[in-house]
Amino acid sequence: MAPASSDISVLETPVLIIGSSMVGMTLSALLAQKGISDCLTIEKHSSTAIHPRAALFHPRTMQIYRELGLYDAMKTESYKHYDKHAGLHAVETLAGKSLGTWMKDINEGLEEISPTSRLFLTQQMFEPLLREHAVKHGARLRFSTELVDFTQDAEGVTAVIRDTESGAEQRVRARYMVACDGNRSFVRTKLGIPMQGHGLLSHSLTIYFRADLSRFVEGKYNGVIYVNNPEIRGFFRLDKTGREGFLAVNTAGVRGSEASRFPGKDITNERAREILRAAIGADVDFEITLLSPWSAVCDAAERFQDGRILLAGDAAHIVTPNGGFGGNTGIQDAHNIAWKIALVLRDQAHPDLINTYGTERWPVAKKMIDQVFVRYIVRTAPELETEDLEMEDEVPEPWLELGYQYHSHALTTSELPDGSVVSNPAIAKAAPGTMAHHVLLSTTNSKSSSGVDPEAANPVPIADLLGHGFVLLCGEKALPWIRAGRNLNGESGTGKSGQDLPKVQVHQVTPAVANNHFYEKYQITPHGCVLIRPDGFVAWAEKGQEVGDGNEGLTDDAVARLEGLMRTILCRSPRGLESADSDNAAIKLGKL
Known part of the structure; x- marks a missing residue:
C-alpha cells in the first residue's frame, strides 16, 4: 500500500x-x-x-x-532542586526506620574515572x-x-x-x-x-502529588528513596526540600501475591491515597495531582x-x-x-x-x-528470587555507565575486549572497542573545549579533545604517525592523501610526567599512537617502537597504514564492506 x-x-x-x-x-x-x-x-x-x-x-x-x-x-x-551529593536510600517508610543505602553519594569516587x-x-x-x-x-x-x-x-x-x-x-x-x-x-x-527479555514484571503506578515531606528528608535523605514494607514496594523521587516529586509503585498489597503485581490496574484515587499513606508512614496532608499506570518490563x-x-x-x-x-x-x-x-x-x-x-x-x-x-x-x-530464576550477578554502576564496550567493523576488533560487554573503568586498559578512558593529558597543537591552551595550563581531561571528529593522539616521539595524520589531512604540503576521508585531529603528547598515566592506561609508548572515533571510542592503537627521526620510509608506511585503517573503519575498504554485511546479516538473524 x-x-x-x-x-x-x-x-x-x-x-x-x-x-x-x-x-x-x-x-x-x-x-x-x-x-x-x-x-x-x-x-x-x-x-x-x-x-x-x-x-x-x-x-x-x-x-x-x-x-x-x-x-x-x-x-x-x-543544583536548584537537588544536592550534588544526593544518594539512593532504602526505608520501611519515609517516616519510619532506614533499611540502609544503595549509594550514599551518587558522585563519590567519580573524579578518578570521569570528567563529568x-x-x-x-x-x-x-x-x-x-x-x-x-x-x-x-x-x-x-x-x-x-x-x-x-x-x-x-x-x-x-x-x-x-x-x-x-x-x-x-x-x-x-x-x-x-x-x-x-x-x-x-x-x-x-x-x-x-521484543525479548524478561517480560512483564508488574503493572506499576506513578503517583504525582503535592505535600510537605521536608521533616522526613532534610538532613537525612536526598534523591531516590526506596520503600519496602508489607503494603508497598517502590520508590520516592524527591527534591532536596521534600516538597516536589512522586512515588513510583511496583507492587502493593500482600507480598508475593499475584494481585500485588498490579497496583496500576483499575486504580482509583482512594486506593492511591492508601498506597501513598503506606509509603509515607505518617499522617500528612497531600494532594494527588496525577495517576500514571505503566508496565514494568526489561x-x-x-x-x-x-x-x-x-x-x-x-x-x-x-x-x-x-x-x-x-x-x-x-x-x-x-x-x-x-x-x-x-x-x-x-x-x-x-x-x-x-x-x-x-x-x-x-x-x-x-x-x-x-x-x-x-x-x-x-x-x-x-x-x-527463586532457585530456578535466571539472574546474573549485579555489577557496579560505573562498569555499566563508563565501562561498556563495542565490537564491530567500525573498530579494529571483531570481538569484545576480554570477551565481556563491561569492565571496571578504574583499572581497565583502553583498547579498540573500549571507551576512551579518563586521564588528564597535556598535548600540543590543541586547545581544550573550555578554550584553555594545554601548553600554558594544567593537563586537561582527554574528553576535552574528543567528540568533534576522529582524533589521533600521538606520543611525544611518534613523528611518523604525526606526519601521517597531517598528510591524511593535506597539511604536509604534498597534498591530501585521503581526499574522500574526514579529517583527523592530530595531537602530540607533550614530554610531561603527568602524561605517563596516559601511556600506561592506553598501553602505548611515546613512539605509539591511538585513533579515537567521533563518539569517543578507541578504534585502533599502535604501541610504537623507537625509530630514528626523519625516516621518510617509516612515514610513508604510516601514511598508507593510517589511510587503510580509516577506510576500514568507515567501511570503505572491500574487507570493511564484507564485514559490515556480515554484521547486518547477524542482526537480521537475531544472533547479536
Whole structure:
C-alpha cells in the first residue's frame, strides 16, 4: 500500500526522527552540531515533557551533553532542586526506620574515572534546555505532529505525517528514519520486530502529588528513596526540600501475591491515597495531582535496524526505572547513530557503516536490561528470587555507565575486549572497542573545549579533545604517525592523501610526567599512537617502537597504514564492506 496519495505535498529531508522526547531531540541536536541541521524531528505531543520523569543522568551521558555545550546549564538547573551529593536510600517508610543505602553519594569516587558527574534533573526541567539548544543550532522540531504511515525502499523511506491540530497531512521523503517513539513504538510494531527479555514484571503506578515531606528528608535523605514494607514496594523521587516529586509503585498489597503485581490496574484515587499513606508512614496532608499506570518490563527489540530504519531509546529497549538506565541508554544510542549518519550523508563513509549501530548497541542494551532486572528484584521484589530464576550477578554502576564496550567493523576488533560487554573503568586498559578512558593529558597543537591552551595550563581531561571528529593522539616521539595524520589531512604540503576521508585531529603528547598515566592506561609508548572515533571510542592503537627521526620510509608506511585503517573503519575498504554485511546479516538473524 502506498503511504500517501499523490496530491499530498512532499518534504525532502536527510533524516526523519520520530519522537522528540529526550532521545529524539538529543539526536536532532547531535546531527545539527555535525552540520546535518535540515533533518526533521516530529513529536505527537504539543510540548516537551510536563511530568518529572527520568531523574538520574549518568556520567557518560553528561559527557555527551558536555560535547553539546549543555553540561554547565544542566548542573545549574539540577543544583536548584537537588544536592550534588544526593544518594539512593532504602526505608520501611519515609517516616519510619532506614533499611540502609544503595549509594550514599551518587558522585563519590567519580573524579578518578570521569570528567563529568552524575546528576538529578527531570525531563520536565531538562527538555526545554535541550529544545532551545537544538533549535538554536538549526534543528527542525515539529510538535503536535504524528506519524501516520511509512514504507521503505533501497534508497530511503517515504512517510506520511499529520498535524494533530489541523489534520493536514504531508508526505516526507528521507534517506533514513530513526524511531524514537517510545515503548509502544508504532514503527517497531509495523516492522514486526518482536521484543525479548524478561517480560512483564508488574503493572506499576506513578503517583504525582503535592505535600510537605521536608521533616522526613532534610538532613537525612536526598534523591531516590526506596520503600519496602508489607503494603508497598517502590520508590520516592524527591527534591532536596521534600516538597516536589512522586512515588513510583511496583507492587502493593500482600507480598508475593499475584494481585500485588498490579497496583496500576483499575486504580482509583482512594486506593492511591492508601498506597501513598503506606509509603509515607505518617499522617500528612497531600494532594494527588496525577495517576500514571505503566508496565514494568526489561526487554529489548530482537534487532535495532530494518533497512534504512533504526530503532533507538525505548523503541529499542525498555527497562524499569531502577538506576536510571532507560533514558541514558537511549541517549547513548543517539550518540552512536549521529556521527555515522553524518559521515554517510557527507559521502565520507560507506552506508554500511550505519549497519554497525545494532552490532555495537544491541549487546550493550541486552546487558542493561539484564542488570536492571537484577536491581528490580533486589530492590523492590526479592520474593521473586527463586532457585530456578535466571539472574546474573549485579555489577557496579560505573562498569555499566563508563565501562561498556563495542565490537564491530567500525573498530579494529571483531570481538569484545576480554570477551565481556563491561569492565571496571578504574583499572581497565583502553583498547579498540573500549571507551576512551579518563586521564588528564597535556598535548600540543590543541586547545581544550573550555578554550584553555594545554601548553600554558594544567593537563586537561582527554574528553576535552574528543567528540568533534576522529582524533589521533600521538606520543611525544611518534613523528611518523604525526606526519601521517597531517598528510591524511593535506597539511604536509604534498597534498591530501585521503581526499574522500574526514579529517583527523592530530595531537602530540607533550614530554610531561603527568602524561605517563596516559601511556600506561592506553598501553602505548611515546613512539605509539591511538585513533579515537567521533563518539569517543578507541578504534585502533599502535604501541610504537623507537625509530630514528626523519625516516621518510617509516612515514610513508604510516601514511598508507593510517589511510587503510580509516577506510576500514568507515567501511570503505572491500574487507570493511564484507564485514559490515556480515554484521547486518547477524542482526537480521537475531544472533547479536
